[in-house]
Amino acid sequence: MLKVSSGEDGYLNNWIHTCDSCQATACTLYCHTDSAYLCHDCDKRIHGDNTTALSHHRVWICDACEAAPAAVTCSADAASLCIECDIQVHSVNPLASRHTRVPIPPIAGQICSSSNVQQDDQLPGTMFDTKNEIAALTMELNLEIDEDETDSWLLLEPGNTDNQTMSGFTYGEQLDEYVDVVDTCTKSFGPEQSSDQQQLVCVNCPEDSGSDSVVPVQTPRSKNQPLQEETQLQKQQFHSTYFNSEQSGSKAAFTNYPSSSLRVPMPMIAPAGIPNSFTGFPTTTTTTTTETFPNPWLLIPLQFTSMNREEKVLRYREKRKSRKFEKKIRYASRKAYAETRPRIKGKFARKTDKGIEDDQMFSKEDNGYGVVPSL
DNA sequence: ATCGCTTTGATAACCACATCTCACA
């Protein structure tokens, strides 16, 4: 029953259960009704015969442990996971915990496969339609989140050191590590703004409001203006900004723009009730943008050309793939010393004379050389 | 709905000192 094989990639392929039917290949799903682990072919043979068998409650095997029935699908990890693995995998770090997981419904219909087909690149069939639909759904959801995150990164203004904290969120060097936007973004807002970059930024400049762009104008409102009216106004502004497809030729600012329309309007106003995917900042019906962002510079929409943006998004995603949340040790030697240092309640303590002598003695024993005694 | 208390989780601070960096002779 238990098998451990080595995969092509050199990693151990820890598929635990073989097919209960043929006992030859790794199982890919679990039938609750039959209480049996089955491979694709056996499932097709057993459950494809009649409609009653087809209605058996079957679920995928966890991609991680390959032992327990999968309970959720995580599109970010491109994997179906059992509850235990889900908890284990997605409790590692904050980013992982943000993965969108969707409960897996029982497999409906008949499997359609050859035995060699991986789960993730299934042939079309009713069985896989279910999974594909889930995957597509979750992928779509994650893409939105991904876009939101990417946009929020790109919107940030790392060079503006005076305003690096907004709504409790601090960005700057930490951001720069993952998004190399400093070179262009910071310059965009400086007095030495280049003409090209000036073109990229459009700040309520009537002369800039060309035919292919709509500059949202924040009209001053009277204080006694009804809230509902304000909200309606914001919605209208939002709509004219985002969905003026006749003029901008694009459905929204979320998408990439052709290079011909460099000056793409960005939202000056976060419409009520609509998540601001650029900033991630909460929007309420009671606060205006100016109230939320007292600094006028923060209202300046940051824009990228389509090439610029695509490139930055790609770089961001590449860096995001490789980013690690673990503490990065730059000097292993310092780590080694820190681990051997005496401590008092976690704090480094002075070395005693005996400790220094011991160190010297061990050093001589280890490599035959003495160490310069520290004072 | 509001308040106060408790619990929980995240994070900064602290410490000594080997090592690194950089200016200077």
Next chain:
DNA sequence: GCTGTGAGATGTGGTTATCAAAGCG
């Protein structure tokens, strides 16, 4: 340009204190 020296900065880990958020009555 190369080398040596010294001062100051940096980084390292375990524990504790502090704070914010969540939960509950």
